[in-house]
Amino acid sequence: MSSDVARTSTPTAVVTGASSGIGAATVRRLRAEGFHVLAVARRADRLEALAAETGAAVLTADLTHGDDVARLRDAVQDRFGGDLTALVNNAGGAFGTDTVEHGKVEDWQRMFDVNVLATLRVTQALLPALRTGRGGDVLVMSSTAARIVYEGGGGYTAAKHAEAAIAETLRLELAGDPVRVLEVAPGMVKTEEFSLNRTGGDSARADAVYAGVKEPLVAEDIADVVAWMLTRPRHVNVDLLVVRPLAQAAQHKVVREKQ
Template sequence: MSSPHAATSRIAVVTGASSGIGAATARQLDASGFHVVAVARRADLLKSLVTSLSSATAVVADVTSDADVSRLSEVVAGLDGSVELLVNNAGGALGADPVESADLSDWQWMFDVNVLGTVRVTKALLPLLERSGRGTIVVLSSTAGLIVYEGGGGYTAAKHAQTAVAETLRLELNGRLVRVVEIDPGMVKTDEFAVKRFGGDAEQAAAVYAGVEFPLVAEDIADCIVWTATRPHHVNIDRLVVRPLAQAAQHKVHRVL
């Protein structure tokens, strides 16, 4: 489904666009003049997002599905414009168990969506991004991709792997006109991330942000993504680490209790 003004000269693809950082990024890219291809599994939320944008196409797809990503690539290739930006935002965390009692199905899901999903979509759209002559791939990793913490083994392992993918891809694309940007947010409060991680336990999710007056929000990270993507194309922001002022490090958070 597309908005009435689908034809444009600049196309940006955003995965995980149905809520949170993905939806905020889609809105800010739309405001910056991109035609946004919003990708997610939830059709109802995608439809609501796309109808609120001036120039957008919704593609219902799961980044862990080869067939879905192939169909996404076909849709994007058929649009009137230059595919200049891919934001690999789809991802997430499940559980907070120690390694010795790890739920391997949770680990499998985190690797599938964060790591293999990023690789799958990047592989599919890289030819189009390179063809534009000014392609940019944004990988939304996390500060969890830079340092580990207790109870986060599955998520930190997946995010470390995603960071490794971004770094490797940048080396492999050297000399070609495609930038690779890694964004590593710290504590970001969204409607769904922590709730999903803790199996729908809203009280446990709220405890993560307890006493933090001003955590980051989705719009803050979207602003960072759009800023990196709209620099002159010879400027590559390799890695942008962003935390709220209250979070000095992964384990150092000021709380007003």
């Protein structure tokens, strides 16, 4: 890659988990806001389609692997001249709905790898680029699951609690630096893959999650929130923004219409 957008006044962003759902919607929205975006995900075909649609730069990478994170760091240097405005740590996911008693260790490991350790690796790698110039933003896409637990969600809520702890601790540790640390905690968001992945591809179980919910959030709603947070004046730090659909008053309180 060439440093074709380095040292300009145009904001720059890295969005992880960009091949679908909230990540892809965030890439689209930030491009519409005038950001140069580097979209990162594992699936090259989806990234190529997103690049053709939006003009975003793309990098195929598995952020649970240190070598791929190093390639991302180098790509930011090459494309943006090492001057990064925003890192959107969106990569994540839930796998399995077992109880703690019967939870599969491999599911828990996968959730911690992608939600927690990938966020840690990428943030560590890109902090130097975020400190340059006027400073930048680390945005962590957590979940309402980072605030409260529920049956069948032990592994996911544990991972999201840990991811939120990264954001909260980092904000304290970077006090005085020109880096904002922001956290978005979405509630019920209907995307094409989240619940399907969680249920191991069982479409009936995945659809049941949203059954009767008049208007669950969609990926574009969260992308709108992300864009708003990243474009606030530099002295404004939105520590935590919890966003749910109107039908979800709390984690366990969801209004469902009769089917």
